[in-house]
Amino acid sequence: MLVKEEKILQTYFGYESFRPGQKETIDHIIQMNNTLAVMPTGGGKSLCYQIPGLSLDGTAIIISPLISLMKDQVDALNSLGIPATYINSSLTPAEQQSRLREVAANQYKFVYVAPERFESMRFVNVIKNISIALVAFDEAHCISQWGHDFRPSYRSIVPNLKKLPNIPVYVALTATATDEVISDIQELLQINHDHVVNTGFERENLSFHIVKGKDKPSYIRSFLEEHQDESGIIYTATRKQADALYDQLTKRGVSVSKYHAGLSENERKEAQSAFIHDEKSVMIATNAFGMGIDKSNVRYVIHYAMPMNIESYYQEAGRAGRDGEPSDCILLFSPQDVQLQKFLIEQSFMDDPSKHNEYRKLQAMINYCHTHGCLTSFVLDYFDDSTAKESCGRCSNCMERQEKMDITEEAQMILSCVKRMGERFGVGMTAKVLKGSRDKKIKDFRLNSISTYGILSAYTEKELTEWIHFLIAEQLLSIEEGKFPTLRLNQNSVDVLKGIRPVEMYTAPIPTSDDADYH
Numbered sequence: 001m002l003v004k005e006e007k008i009l010q011t012y013f014g015y016e017s018f019r020p021g022q023k024e025t026i027d028h029i030i031q032m033n034n035t036l037a038v039m040p041t042g043g044g045k046s047l048c049y050q051i052p053g054l055s056l057d058g059t060a061i062i063i064s065p066l067i068s069l070m071k072d073q074v075d076a077l078n079s080l081g082i083p084a085t086y087i088n089s090s091l092t093p094a095e096q097q098s099r100l101r102e103v104a105a106n107q108y109k110f111v112y113v114a115p116e117r118f119e120s121m122r123f124v125n126v127i128k129n130i131s132i133a134l135v136a137f138d139e140a141h142c143i144s145q146w147g148h149d150f151r152p153s154y155r156s157i158v159p160n161l162k163k164l165p166n167i168p169v170y171v172a173l174t175a176t177a178t179d180e181v182i183s184d185i186q187e188l189l190q191i192n193h194d195h196v197v198n199t200g201f202e203r204e205n206l207s208f209h210i211v212k213g214k215d216k217p218s219y220i221r222s223f224l225e226e227h228q229d230e231s232g233i234i235y236t237a238t239r240k241q242a243d244a245l246y247d248q249l250t251k252r253g254v255s256v257s258k259y260h261a262g263l264s265e266n267e268r269k270e271a272q273s274a275f276i277h278d279e280k281s282v283m284i285a286t287n288a289f290g291m292g293i294d295k296s297n298v299r300y301v302i303h304y305a306m307p308m309n310i311e312s313y314y315q316e317a318g319r320a321g322r323d324g325e326p327s328d329c330i331l332l333f334s335p336q337d338v339q340l341q342k343f344l345i346e347q348s349f350m351d352d353p354s355k356h357n358e359y360r361k362l363q364a365m366i367n368y369c370h371t372h373g374c375l376t377s378f379v380l381d382y383f384d385d386s387t388a389k390e391s392c393g394r395c396s397n398c399m400e401r402q403e404k405m406d407i408t409e410e411a412q413m414i415l416s417c418v419k420r421m422g423e424r425f426g427v428g429m430t431a432k433v434l435k436g437s438r439d440k441k442i443k444d445f446r447l448n449s450i451s452t453y454g455i456l457s458a459y460t461e462k463e464l465t466e467w468i469h470f471l472i473a474e475q476l477l478s479i480e481e482g483k484f485p486t487l488r489l490n491q492n493s494v495d496v497l498k499g500i501r502p503v504e505m506y507t508a509p510i511p512t513s514d515d516a517d518y519h
């Protein structure tokens with residue numbers, strides 16, 4: 001099976017063997033089955049349509065929303081001696097016409113276009129009259145209204161494409177797809193269940209780390225000293241943070257680039273180019289940087305502050321290690337990060353239901369920073385990836401696991417305190433009551449008169465705060481998301497209180513140098 005395709009892999013692309021999922025995907029396609037491939041970033045999705053495109057007669061049309069990546073893809077194919085081109089709005093009308101004539105003359109094996117191209121009758125007429133090998137939808141989650149990056153123009157071309165008589169097979173490729181998105185794509189492109197190849201999202205070369213309680217600038221300085229020859233991105237939560245870190249590092253003679261929306265287009269272009277071409281190895285940026293950037297040798301992505309949700313985190317962290325080599329994704333957490341993200345949500349122009357949704361996603365991000373379970377599994381579970389294992393063996397939680405400590409009794413005290421406080425307060429107040437704090441607010445609410453006041457006074461407020469967050473992350477305690485989130489008991493809490501569910505915690509390092517508080 002696939003002798004010809006294996007040969008193409010070796011002779012054209014110079015690779016020994018297929019990566020997981022590639023062979024099945026290619027097999028389905030060359031047997032003319034519409035196929036969906038869900039593979040992580042860097043998993044090798046391009047080859048899944050490029051090899052059948054070379055193997056089958058005719059031209060392969062690749063539809064992609066990322067205009068900025070088309071040229072790179074085409075250049076890569078051209079450098080392998082494969083005739084490929086792209087037609088998009090970055091070309092002059094004359095260039096577009098001339099390329100279209102060449103497409104009509106069957107001069108290309110691969111043609112990359114944006115969805116909008118199908119609004120041009122000229123283009124559609126050319127496509128109608130040539131021999132087509134396949135039509136591939138890259139970033140196929142953009143087709144689905146359930147996807148996080150829905151593009152209506154992407155979806156609307158499907159009925160028109162289906163009217164064309166000469167499209168033998170459709171291929172959809174994506175790195176992010178929940179069950180909803182998968183079935184939506186299947187329905188739209190008529191993809192049979194047997195022809196969905198889902199390798200899961202796990203990026204086995206990425207190791208996730210949470211770092212707490214460290215002075216962030218000095219952590220970054222020593223990290224950069226140890227990783228001088230490696231390329232990496234440091235994401236900050238705001239432009240101000242990016243500017244400050246950039247200034248601090250350049251003052252110390254570290255060579256770094258900076259990218260955020262407050263810079264001029266020229267400055268951004270220069271910074272991006274210096275980073276992509278390895279003239280500067282470190283990029284300090286806000287989330288404005290990265291979309292459509294395909295740099296394969298990024299060895300680490302550090303988040304200087306916690307981002308607002310897991311979707312953004314995984315996408316940004318996932319820019320590390322696209323070449324498949326081991327790479328690190330490090331999140332520097334401090335409690336102030338939570339306040340900053342809440343502030344950003346409050347400041348936004350979203351309506352209340354949308355804000356609530358953002359708070360819900362933010363809470364999942366906070367939980368990620370407090371779980372003692374495997375970080376990789378946490379993320380995969382969040383995306384409903386059923387291929388998730390219990391532990392990856394690479395993340396900081398898997399690596400730093402020491403002894404398990406039974407904290408059932410302390411957990412019961414915390415939970416009963418939440419109950420006695422009427423389930424009306426947040427993490428900070430609960431920690432204060434458990435500690436027996438003399439804070440004025442405690443007196444104002446008469447919380448110093450309840451029986452659990454000071455019941456865990458042997459611990460610091462910081463430790464108690466950490467434990468409460470741990471209970472939330474492990475779903476042993478609920479939190480009503482919002483500007484002032486309140487703690488609530490759930491069924492798991494009741495089980496803990498009844499003594500039918502033990503609570504164990506790994507003896508993870510507790511933050512020490514950071515004395516901010518949660519609210």
Ligand code: ADP
Nearest residue numbers: 015017018019040041042043044045046047322
């Ligand atoms: P994706 O689109 O899934 O993010 P790419 O198609 O860009 O990933 O592939 C990522 C990298 O892996 C590329 O450098 C590609 O050449 C390489 N690659 C793909 N398939 C294989 C393979 N079978 N063996 C070795 N390298 C591969």
